[in-house]
Amino acid sequence: MIATVMDTTTMSGRDVRMASRTGEFAQPTSGAAPDIVQTNVAILPRDLAFDFLVFCQRNPKPCPVIEVLEAGQTEAVLSARDSDIRSDVPMYRVYRYGELVEEPNDISEIWRADLVTFLLGCSFTFEHALIRNGVHLPYYGTDKNVAMYKTSIETAPAGPFGGPMVVTHRWVPREKVVRAVQATSRFPAVHGAPVHIGDPI
Amino acid sequence: MIATVMDTTTMSGRDVRMASRTGEFAQPTSGAAPDIVQTNVAILPRDLAFDFLVFCQRNPKPCPVIEVLEAGQTEAVLSARDSDIRSDVPMYRVYRYGELVEEPNDISEIWRADLVTFLLGCSFTFEHALIRNGVHLPYYGTDKNVAMYKTSIETAPAGPFGGPMVVTHRWVPREKVVRAVQATSRFPAVHGAPVHIGDPI
Numbered sequence: 001m002i003a004t005v006m007d008t009t010t011m012s013g014r015d016v017r018m019a020s021r022t023g024e025f026a027q028p029t030s031g032a033a034p035d036i037v038q039t040n041v042a043i044l045p046r047d048l049a050f051d052f053l054v055f056c057q058r059n060p061k062p063c064p065v066i067e068v069l070e071a072g073q074t075e076a077v078l079s080a081r082d083s084d085i086r087s088d089v090p091m092y093r094v095y096r097y098g099e100l101v102e103e104p105n106d107i108s109e110i111w112r113a114d115l116v117t118f119l120l121g122c123s124f125t126f127e128h129a130l131i132r133n134g135v136h137l138p139y140y141g142t143d144k145n146v147a148m149y150k151t152s153i154e155t156a157p158a159g160p161f162g163g164p165m166v167v168t169h170r171w172v173p174r175e176k177v178v179r180a181v182q183a184t185s186r187f188p189a190v191h192g193a194p195v196h197i198g199d200p201i
Numbered sequence: 202m203i204a205t206v207m208d209t210t211t212m213s214g215r216d217v218r219m220a221s222r223t224g225e226f227a228q229p230t231s232g233a234a235p236d237i238v239q240t241n242v243a244i245l246p247r248d249l250a251f252d253f254l255v256f257c258q259r260n261p262k263p264c265p266v267i268e269v270l271e272a273g274q275t276e277a278v279l280s281a282r283d284s285d286i287r288s289d290v291p292m293y294r295v296y297r298y299g300e301l302v303e304e305p306n307d308i309s310e311i312w313r314a315d316l317v318t319f320l321l322g323c324s325f326t327f328e329h330a331l332i333r334n335g336v337h338l339p340y341y342g343t344d345k346n347v348a349m350y351k352t353s354i355e356t357a358p359a360g361p362f363g364g365p366m367v368v369t370h371r372w373v374p375r376e377k378v379v380r381a382v383q384a385t386s387r388f389p390a391v392h393g394a395p396v397h398i399g400d401p402i
Contacts, residue, residue, distance in 0.1 A: 046251070049251050050247070050250050050251035050254065050317075053251065053254045053255065053258070054254065054269045054271070057254070057266050057269055058269075058279070065258050068255045068258055068259075068359075070255070070359070070360065078259070078357070116251075156279075158269075158271070159271065
């Protein structure tokens with residue numbers, strides 16, 4: 001099936017997951033399922049899972065943990081009943097030894113019993129609040145993605161995990177900055193308040 | 202050295218750790234080092250560490266993680282510089298296969314390279330705020346401990362970890378209840394606001 005650009009702003013979280021499962025939906029999820037918490041997904045072998053969870057604990061701003069699935073578990077029991085992590089993400093990036101090798105929309109065939117899934121809060125969650133406060137986000141509800149940058153801010157390392165913090169970037173008119181800070185600060189579990197405001201140099 | 206009852210309310214966190222290290226101090230830490238975050242300490246073999254950290258993540262109210270030390274690491278680098286987790290706790294309980302086998306005040310001799318230390322926020326941290334707000338805590342700054350109970354509230358299990366939530370219990374006069382809730386709610390990382398107020402039946 002060829003994925004088409006969909007208006008997901010009227011869909012529920014379950015709708016988006018089901019459309020991702022069938023392959024009908026394969027675009028970034030900005031704008032999708034307003035008022036539902038969105039998460040980033042990281043899936044790692046169990047051998048690395050403890051160090052990664054410690055990394056998240058030490059870096060709650062970039063890596064706020066919403067749910068950790070047990071090794072081999074495919075349903076996010078606490079956050080998304082009847083979900084299947086092998087198919088319900090619009091698209092996956094598969095890394096082997098640090099190299100991107102594949103971008104499938106289903107990972108059932110490479111799933112393993114020792115894989116541990118981490119759901120980390122995603123800033124798309126608070127974009128609806130920005131929109132309602134009059135901040136324009138040109139990619140919202142389209143097949144485009146938000147701008148992302150590597151910063152010069154180092155994360156606190158844990159085991160093999162570390163490196164610079166990555167941030168999303170939104171243009172906010174000067175007169176909307178205070179309101180944007182107010183609105184996003186209410187969402188600490190999904191990247192909440194800005195890391196930086198103004199000229200990033 | 203025989204430990205004596207000490208007034209720790211004028212000591213710093215470092216003072217308390219050093220007195221614990223020498224064996225001079227071996228009592229509960231209620232009242233100690235006001236305005237410093239106190240933590241509970243859990244030390245587990247690395248094999249169990251991931252499941253325990255997931256358990257904490259699923260139960261942030263009873264198990265708020267302040268710091269996780271890497272396997273074998275004995276200094277709490279982020280929270281307590283120059284500390285040594287093998288000696289700086291006033292007293293330890295050593296469990297083998299679920300059974301309490303020893304209560305030493307130093308665990309250097311049984312320390313292992315695969316042991317992972319978890320520092321979990323402790324409600325003793327907010328007792329100074331209660332005292333300043335006129336709530337009397339009879340054990341505060343003495344060699345007695347706060348009352349603790351197993352509740353009928355189940356925790357969210359993770360791997361082999363689970364069971365009923367344990368709470369501390371403080372008597373607060375009716376006219377101080379609102380103030381006590383206000384004062385403790387500011388400390389979500391150390392058991393913060395009450396789990397229950399009133400008759401526990």
